[in-house]
Amino acid sequence: GDSVTQMEGPVTLSEEAFLTINCTYTATGYPSLFWYVQYPGEGLQLLLKATKADDKGSNKGFEATYRKETTSFHLEKGSVQVSDSAVYFCALFRGYAGGTSYGKLTFGQGTILTVHP
Amino acid sequence: DTEVTQTPKHLVMGMTNKKSLKCEQHMGHRAMYWYKQKAKKPPELMFVYSYEKLSINESVPSRFSPECPNSSLLNLHLHALQPEDSALYLCASSPGTGVGDTQYFGPGTRLTVL
Numbered sequence: 470g471d472s473v474t475q476m477e478g479p480v481t482l483s484e485e486a487f488l489t490i491n492c493t494y495t496a497t498g499y500p501s502l503f504w505y506v507q508y509p510g511e512g513l514q515l516l517l518k519a520t521k522a523d524d525k526g527s528n529k530g531f532e533a534t535y536r537k538e539t540t541s542f543h544l545e546k547g548s549v550q551v552s553d554s555a556v557y558f559c560a561l562f563r564g565y566a567g568g569t570s571y572g573k574l575t576f577g578q579g580t581i582l583t584v585h586p
Numbered sequence: 587d588t589e590v591t592q593t594p595k596h597l598v599m600g601m602t603n604k605k606s607l608k609c610e611q612h613m614g615h616r617a618m619y620w621y622k623q624k625a626k627k628p629p630e631l632m633f634v635y636s637y638e639k640l641s642i643n644e645s646v647p648s649r650f651s652p653e654c655p656n657s658s659l660l661n662l663h664l665h666a667l668q669p670e671d672s673a674l675y676l677c678a679s680s681p682g683t684g685v686g687d688t689q690y691f692g693p694g695t696r697l698t699v700l
Contacts, residue, residue: 498685499685500685501685501686501688503688505691511693511694512592512674512676512691512692512693512694513629513676513678513691514691515688515689515690515691518688520685520686558628560628562685562687562689563685564682564683564684564685564686564687573631573634573642574629574631574689576628576629577628578627578628579626579627579628
């Protein structure tokens with residue numbers, strides 16, 4: 470079955486440090502890939518997405534590239550801020566499988582990021 | 587606009603109560619979802635509605651009853667819940683269920699069952 474593996478956290482960084490959160494996936498076909506962010510006490514917000522191999526998603530200084538050869542979608546940011554402290558979820562979506570559409574997002578376990586001033 | 591709204595924000599209920607959670611979107615999306623999220627875990631899919639018809643039920647206990655009155659509204663009716671059902675309940679919507687369709691989440695309802 471489909472699965473997403475994220476690097477274990479928590480990750481603690483100082484402000485302006487470089488961020489990488491690793492994400493690898495297992496899925497048949499050609500899924501779309503997503504990063505969602507969840508701030509304390511809130512729902513999930515879409516951070517960025519990529520729908521095909523070699524696509525780069527970017528938003529708010531965050532970037533991730535869909536690498537089919539390594540089945541990866543690592544999240545990066547060049548300079549983190551205290552306001553980036555949150556839980557980050559990598560997810561895949563394989564909307565069409567075996568002749569039936571299927572609307573299930575498969576999530577990784579989440580990575581807690583804490584940024585100190 | 588990519589807003590999904592959920593009410594109430596917080597809900598406390600006893601095990602014999604009946605309550606409902608409400609979700610609304612006005613983006614013209616044709617797929618809507620209910621997820622359950624426990625602390626420090628990713629969301630777990632409960633139900634999927636596509637074109638106002640229930641298309642997926644992830645073996646959810648019958649004490650949770652979803653309803654989709656129209657394409658913009660999604661309800662989750664709760665009855666005889668257990669304390670272990672306490673969680674954040676998230677609603678999401680997407681244009682469809684194709685591989686390129688993005689799910690947009692609401693802020694959630696924090697449910698506590700006493």
